[in-house]
Amino acid sequence: xxxxxxxxxxxxLLDDTTFRDAxxxxxxxxxxxxxxxxxxxxxxxxxxxxxxxMDPPMLLVxxxxxxxxxCAIEEVGDxxxxxxxxxxSDLAMRFxxxxxxxxxxxxxxxxxxDHPVLSGALGWVRCKVVDTSYGGTHRxxxxxxxxxxxxxxxxxxxxxxxxxxxxxxxxxxxxVGA
Numbered sequence: 431x432x433x434x435x436x437x438x439x440x441x442x443l444l445d446d447t448t449f450r451d452a453x454x455x456x457x458x459x460x461x462x463x464x465x466x467x468x469x470x471x472x473x474x475x476x477x478x479x480x481x482x483x484m485d486p487p488m489l490l491v492x493x494x495x496x497x498x499x500x501c502a503i504e505e506v507g508d509x510x511x512x513x514x515x516x517x518x519s520d521l522a523m524r525f526x527x528x529x530x531x532x533x534x535x536x537x538x539x540x541x542x543x544d545h546p547v548l549s550g551a552l553g554w555v556r557c558k559v560v561d562t563s564y565g566g567t568h569r570x571x572x573x574x575x576x577x578x579x580x581x582x583x584x585x586x587x588x589x590x591x592x593x594x595x596x597x598x599x600x601x602x603x604x605x606v607g608a
Contacts, residue, residue: 460518460586460593462525463491464546465509467502471533471546474499475526477588478568479511487575489557492568498528500569507559509573510545513552514586516595521548522586553580 464473478492491511493500503509514522525532537549547554557573564570587594 458588460514460522460588461491462512462514462521462548462551463493463499463503463509464512464548465499465503465506466543466545467506469543472499472502473525473532473546475522476511482572488560488573489555489575490570490572492565492570494567495564495569497569500571503559503571504562504569508545509557509559509571510540510547511555511557512546512548513554513580514548515550515552515583516586517583518548518550518586519593522588522593551581552583552585553578 458477459479461476461479462473463476463479464471466472474493474497476491476493480490482488482490489511491509493503521536524536533546536546538546539549539551540547545556555575556577557575559571559573561572562569563572584598585596587596
């Protein structure tokens with residue numbers, strides 16, 4: 431048997447279920463990414479979010495290629511990341527849906543016509559897209575942060591398919607004496 435035949439008969443090292451399970455064991459924060467297109471607010475729940483650089487201040491978010499919000503952001507070039515608090519799991523579920531009424535009855539802390547900032551969020555970061563890439567099923571938006579604010583509180587977390595809260599142990603620097 432040649433090497434190609436042997437390779438084609440092997441069971442894959444990683445199947446979809448195992449990969450999903452492994453990634454589910456990584457705790458993430460939960461955000462709602464919002465934008466405005468033609469005066470219409472759009473938003474989507476995103477847990478694939480990360481700080482990228484401090485100089486300049488940059489971050490990245492990943493949205494499914496089929497996301498209306500992601501398509502709008504690519505078109506308009508800017509967005510706001512709302513960092514959800516542990517009291518906002520209902521908003522995380524609402525913005526994870528494909529409903530056209532995501533903003534109905536949602537309290538906003540932003541002026542009308544501006545990118546929606548969700549009331550009660552831990553904070554927000556306003557961003558300008560500097561690059562877009564694609565990986566598998568997702569659009570990867572690399573953006574420069576242009577404004578931000580924080581309100582405080584505790585974050586909403588996502589772990590193994592469910593939401594939870596975070597119990598702080600204190601500042602890491604205090605623990606290691608740095």
